[in-house]
Amino acid sequence: MRIDDLATPALVVDVDALDRNLAVMAARFDGASLRPHVKAHKCTALAARQVAQGHRTFTCATPREVVGMATAGVGEHLLLANEVLDHDRLTAMVEACDRAGIGLAVAIDSVETLDAARRAGVREVLIDVEVGLPRCGISPDAAGSLADAARRAGIEVSGVMGYEGHLQMVTDRVQQREQVAQSMAMLRHAHDEVGGPIVSAGGTGTHRAHVIGLGHPTGVTEIQAGSYALMDTQYEELGDGFERALTIIGTVISVNGRRGVADVGLKALGMDHGNPAIDGATVWFCSDEHLTFATPEGTGPVVGSRVRVTPAHVDPTIARHETIWLAQGDDVVGQWSVDLRHW
Ligand SMILES: Cc1ncc(COP(=O)(O)O)c(C=O)c1O
Structure with missing residues (x-):
């Protein structure tokens, strides 16, 4: 299966980036x-x-x-x-x-x-x-x-x-x-x-x-430490040698000019550290089931295309999902259960 075949919103982990993050930390501690x-x-x-x-x-x-x-x-x-x-x-x-x-x-x-x-x-x-x-x-x-x-x-x-x-x-x-x-x-x-x-x-x-x-x-x-494994945009500011290993794949469900709406809303994201990020686009805001973003001049989003959303805070984001899809490049190579959810 390819990442683009996943039902969205889908939590996807880049296995190689995850392994590099784990190795970087294990070398330090x-x-x-x-x-x-x-x-x-x-x-x-x-x-x-x-x-x-x-x-x-x-x-x-x-x-x-x-x-x-x-x-x-x-x-x-x-x-x-x-x-x-x-x-x-x-x-x-x-x-x-x-x-x-x-x-x-x-x-x-x-x-x-x-x-x-x-x-x-x-x-x-x-x-x-x-x-x-x-x-x-x-x-x-x-x-x-x-x-x-x-x-x-x-x-x-x-x-x-x-x-x-x-x-x-x-x-x-x-x-x-x-x-x-x-x-x-x-x-x-x-x-x-x-x-x-x-x-x-x-x-x-x-x-x-x-x-x-x-x-x-x-x-x-x-x-x-915990977040180092998957990272989020907030910790990325510290530049400690860890990579983004987690993204949420969304589908663009509506377009108006340079403005797009993806199906990755508040209910798929931890928002306590602010808006998520989409490379090459500006995230405007999130509501329950929608993420509104804008693309640069001349590069309007397309209905049905996929976006990769990086959360600002990884922990509460993961707690909203049941499955982590494992990816290498664009291929889905496995899946893990988010089996420690709830209290
Ligand atoms: C008790 C405790 N220890 C350690 C951490 C550090 O976790 P992280 O590496 O994800 O920031 C946290 C995060 O909230 C915490 O509550």
């Missing part, structure tokens, strides 16, 4: 120094490709991702890097990991999340520390006492995590390294009180700032 975040692709088959690059630990954002990874038997140790209170889902994660013989650690940032983890039979936790992003995470000063409470409850505390999401898009590298170093000083302060072998942080946008030898060693033991 090999083995367990990268704990790839599966929320960026929600696909166990893609995670297996990351295993083939030598990674064996994974980060998850939802219980569904943990259960799906464990059921597929991908990875040796999973981190739920998110706070969860739902007893049934926590229990399902523990059972799925136990069945698969896969290790599981759960992030906690309060006595309530500790208690929920304990009641569900979670045996290992990381203390989630706020390092500047006003989201989840306990203050660094309180991390030690939460770790003590967990140990008193008989739970292993294997370290700390802190996500510096507010720094992912700082484009000035020197500034970013300094800000990441400050943020990680907070995490290390917490780690001094908590102990344990794991100091987990980072993402695609900041991974470079964590490379030991750049002048600001941050003291982390692993990076949680």
Whole structure:
């Protein structure tokens, strides 16, 4: 089958670009120094490709991702890097990991999340520390006492995590390294009180700032990057050596002069980071099922032709699709299920 034969909108991954992205990151952070975040692709088959690059630990954002990874038997140790209170889902994660013989650690940032983890039979936790992003995470000063409470409850505390999401898009590298170093000083302060072998942080946008030898060693033991595998237009601005590997193929369904409308609307795209891109055209706006774009003078779009749309944010885009089509050039060479969707 050719890409042009796919029913649209179709999520298409350029397998060669994906493999190059995986190899670039594996050369920077090999083995367990990268704990790839599966929320960026929600696909166990893609995670297996990351295993083939030598990674064996994974980060998850939802219980569904943990259960799906464990059921597929991908990875040796999973981190739920998110706070969860739902007893049934926590229990399902523990059972799925136990069945698969896969290790599981759960992030906690309060006595309530500790208690929920304990009641569900979670045996290992990381203390989630706020390092500047006003989201989840306990203050660094309180991390030690939460770790003590967990140990008193008989739970292993294997370290700390802190996500510096507010720094992912700082484009000035020197500034970013300094800000990441400050943020990680907070995490290390917490780690001094908590102990344990794991100091987990980072993402695609900041991974470079964590490379030991750049002048600001941050003291982390692993990076949680995910988007690097498929990339999106926002991260592309950072120019870190990763390529766009994911596009949505759309069909032009209506034309008016230089203006075209493709069938790739809001319901096929994550729009929280802005409009998607179409090479050689200007995207005007997206509505539920439509993407309106304009082509340059003298190159009007044609009804029935195909467009390749690149999302600004890969994670929520993928979560809207059931299938990833694999392509080499214009040939479709396989398909993967987006099997880690939902919660
Ligand atoms: C806890 C956590 N770690 C790491 C990341 C980094 O992911 P990415 O590399 O896709 O930016 C995220 C992204 O939101 C996150 O929430």
